[in-house]
Amino acid sequence: MPTAQPSRAARAAKSSKRIAAQKAATHAPDSAPQPPGVAGARIRERRQELHLNLQELAARTGLTASFLSLIERDISDPSLESLRRIAEALEVPFFYFTQSNSENPVVRRDERLKITFPPGDITVELLVPNLRRRLEVFISRPHPSAGNIARTPQHDSEECIYLMEGRLRVRLNGADYVLEPGDSIYFHGSAVQEICALGKREAAFISIVTPPVL
DSSP, X not given: OOOOOXXXXXXXXXXXXXXXXXXXXXXXXXXXXXXXXXXXXXXXXHHHHXXXXXXXHHHXXXXXXXXXXHHHTTSSOOOHHHHHHHHHHTTOOGGGGBSOOOOOSOOOGGGOOEEEETTTTEEEEEOSSOSSSSOXXXXXXXXXXXXXXXXXXXXXXXXXXXXXXXXXXXXXXXXXXXXXTTOEXXXXXXXXXXXXXXXXXXXXXXXXXXXXXX
């Protein structure tokens, strides 16, 4: 039997939607790499929780309202930088908008959410099913070329780092602490000024944070 072909109107509508997405994207600082699947509905829900319209969110992020609308409708995907801006503007962790919202308490090794930040010298893997709870656990793998990867959280947080591989320097309120494999360090998010891999090879550490900051 011959395969049914989409109507001319359907093809035109699909083409129009694609062109609209491309035009809106030119107004946003988006480029590869892209984050793992982002749920646009979660962005819209959070925006509405804060009683913001698209124009107000656009003003907070520097992105256009039309591009944000395409993201919320899952027509266009944000870059890592755009998603970071949206998360900060909506006062939630970076991973909050990803589509991994499983209630299964087990996170399989090959099913972790993983993000490699440009230019590719730091990778983060989420070890909890989602960020709907108050505890965040993740593995970071920074290369020394990444430099200082510390970011001051927008809210008070508590964190413990356990170093598995490599060497790590953590600066808290002006004091430097060098960690070797097996060492751990505890601090408040407001105190951290620097987290930096030392030497020539990648470090790997587990971070346990409450409330979530990524």
